[in-house]
Amino acid sequence: MTATQTSAKKTSNSSILVLCLVFVCGMVGMAYASVPLYRLFCQVTGYNGTTQRVEQYSDVILNKTMKVTFDSNTSNGLNWDFQPVSKSVEPKIGETVQVMFRATNRSPVATTGSAVFNVTPMEAGAYFNKVQCFCFTETTLQAGETLEMPVVFFIDPEIVTARETKNIHTLTLSYTFYPSKTEKPVASLPVKTERDETKL
Template sequence: MTEHTNDKENKRARKDLRIVVSCLAFVGGMVGMSYAAVPLYAMFCQVTGYGGTTQRVDQASETVLDRDIKVHFDANTGSGLAWDFGPERREIKLKIGETVQANYLAVNNTDHELTGQATYNVTPQSAGAYFNKVQCFCFTETTLKPGEKLEMPVVFFVDPDIVNDEDTKDITTITLSYTFYPHEKEKPVAAAAKPVQDNKQL
């Protein structure tokens, strides 16, 4: 009787243990997914152009179509960043597939050093998958000294495949928008304390 009871209790304990382990594994998986969600979402946007996210490429387009498209440049600064920030030209006309360079200018109007970081998107959002940037200053920490002026280039082209997509083939103007936000630099790690000298006389 006692052996039978102990066997049942052991089985129940093993079953409870499996349930606890399963629950912990589920919770751990959910926590892991929550941390992975942001980079995975960013990767998804980069690949698909979702939300107006542009594409990053290593080389220019080899195909240029005999069809014009306009690109309008927009610029904004977030609260707390006292910069003048804007494009050199508000709009350019280019051939689809043609690689061009546009410049943005930033000026620090304060008497102290400021660091900013830019985010970007394009509209219409459906054009994001076809707006390819070869060079860009986005997501890079940019520090300007008091009164300093900086020219920031962006090199891009519009993928010729844009004319083969039912959702984008009739697009004639794309707006590229940058927003600079204040970015606080990481503070340097404090120097290790020097060991205390033992002044005791031997």
């Protein structure tokens, strides 16, 4: 094998190694980005029953109502009693309404939870708009504390014209509270006093 052939083979091997490293790094990056990208996709499209977060109210209100029922759950590890104050409402489509959920911490210590949510039928998620919701932030309850938490929403009037949702008459808004993973504070070292120093 000539020197030129040897050099070309080394260059080829180096190129393959670089391509492999780039591929591995790209796959690792995609793995880390997949969850937030999936969440963003769900929020934009309403896929999998994900509701929309908006800052403005609807300026169109139809003379047609939609029944909205509520479902509430808590996961293992969060000793809360969590339920809707009302089991259902029937607002006009496009009308902004406020409903309340009530949570009670039944544990002897303060605990923090965060809520995940979805709407069924899942096709309706893109038309369910939340203006305000306790699910946007974490919730901390002291031992034995009860808190009423608002959800402000409206249903986009476009729901009655979209082919996949025009025959829907009832929606279910579901929440599940999970314990938040918060870091425990690091214990501080005891402060030395003059008495301690005299003992040394």
